[in-house]
Amino acid sequence: SQQGEEDPQALSIQEGENATMNCSYKTSINNLQWYRQNSGRGLVHLILIRSNEREKHSGRLRVTLDTSKKSSSLLITASRAADTASYFCATDAISGNTGKLIFGQGTTLQVKP
Amino acid sequence: GAGVSQSPRYKVAKRGQDVALRCDPISGHVSLFWYQQALGQGPEFLTYFQNEAQLDKSGLPSDRFFAERPEGSVSTLKIQRTQQEDSAVYLCASSVERGGSSTQYFGPGTRLTVL
Numbered sequence: 001s002q003q004g005e006e007d008p009q010a011l012s013i014q015e016g017e018n019a020t021m022n023c024s025y026k027t028s029i030n031n032l033q034w035y036r037q038n039s040g041r042g043l044v045h046l047i048l049i050r051s052n053e054r055e056k057h058s059g060r061l062r063v064t065l066d067t068s069k070k071s072s073s074l075l076i077t078a079s080r081a082a083d084t085a086s087y088f089c090a091t092d093a094i095s096g097n098t099g100k101l102i103f104g105q106g107t108t109l110q111v112k113p
Numbered sequence: 114g115a116g117v118s119q120s121p122r123y124k125v126a127k128r129g130q131d132v133a134l135r136c137d138p139i140s141g142h143v144s145l146f147w148y149q150q151a152l153g154q155g156p157e158f159l160t161y162f163q164n165e166a167q168l169d170k171s172g173l174p175s176d177r178f179f180a181e182r183p184e185g186s187v188s189t190l191k192i193q194r195t196q197q198e199d200s201a202v203y204l205c206a207s208s209v210e211r212g213g214s215s216t217q218y219f220g221p222g223t224r225l226t227v228l
Contacts, residue, residue: 033216042117042204043156043219088155098169099144099208101217103155 006089006104014112019076021107023089024069030092032065033101034074037086046074046087081113115139117220119205125226126195134190134223138207145188146217147180148204156204162188163211195227 006023013019025032031050035043049056049065049072056063062075076083086108090101118137126132138145144163148156149172159178161169164185173180177196182188192199202224206217 035219042221043206045216045218048216090155098161098163099210099215099217100146100158100161100169100172101148101156102158103148105153105155 006087006107008107009105010108010110012110012112013079015079015081017079017111019079019083019109019111021074021087021089021109023072023074023104025072025089025091025102025104026070027091027093027102029067032063032072033090033092034061034063034072035088035090035103037088037106039085043088076109079109079111081111083109084111085109117205117207117218119203119220119223121223122221123224123226125228127228128197129194131191131193132195132225134192134203134225136188136190136205136207136220138186138188138205139209139218140186142207142209142218143211144208144215144217145182146206146208147188147190148206149174150202150204150222152201159190159203192225195225197227200225200227 033048034046037043047058060077065072086106088103088106090103120135147159150156158172160180162182177193179191202222204222206219208215208217
């Protein structure tokens with residue numbers, strides 16, 4: 001498997017708190033994407049950050065990328081119960097350029113009302 | 114517009130049976146990907162199509178797995194002589210551009226259970 005690593009594997013917080021998830025990867029990348037997956041459902045794209053970007057915002061989401069450390073973080077501010085899901089980072093490696101994504105193992109987030 | 118659709122949503126097969134999983138990508142999307150997701154894991158790449166051409170099949174786990182996209186739109190993933198280790202969710206994704214650097218939109222997946 002070429003999957004990256006995410007931590008923590010599981011996170012439980014109260015509604016209104018912030019949640020931070022981290023992702024590390026192994027190879028040089030074109031971009032890094034974050035996806036959300038609710039139980040038993042498909043993956044929903046959240047945000048894409050390119051290798052020449054360091055930070056990106058989308059609503060309550062903030063993503064950072066450090067290519068020198070091959071790591072990224074996803075911050076969800078003012079969390080809601082509806083944010084309860086699994087979150088995956090996925091990298092698009094430079095080599096091959098087919099666009100295939102290499103996923104981490106995910107962080108399971110539980111937001112308690 | 115419509116997203117990526119997959120059918121069936123659930124499939125139960127007896128070991129040794131052949132199965133066919135269908136993916137309808139977003140209309141006009143050039144790239145189509147298949148991924149396999151085991152329980153509690155992240156998705157793993159299986160194969161990639163650019164229009165009707167299968168450009169990367171490096172992730173297919175064995176020669177029992179076969180995928181096609183004959184007209185550059187609908188794709189079928191076929192698994193022959195299914196084994197218990199094939200039990201997983203099979204996800205299809207499409208993107209508007211060739212190659213990388215564009216968002217992949219995922220379907221709901223087909224959950225395959227091999228008994």
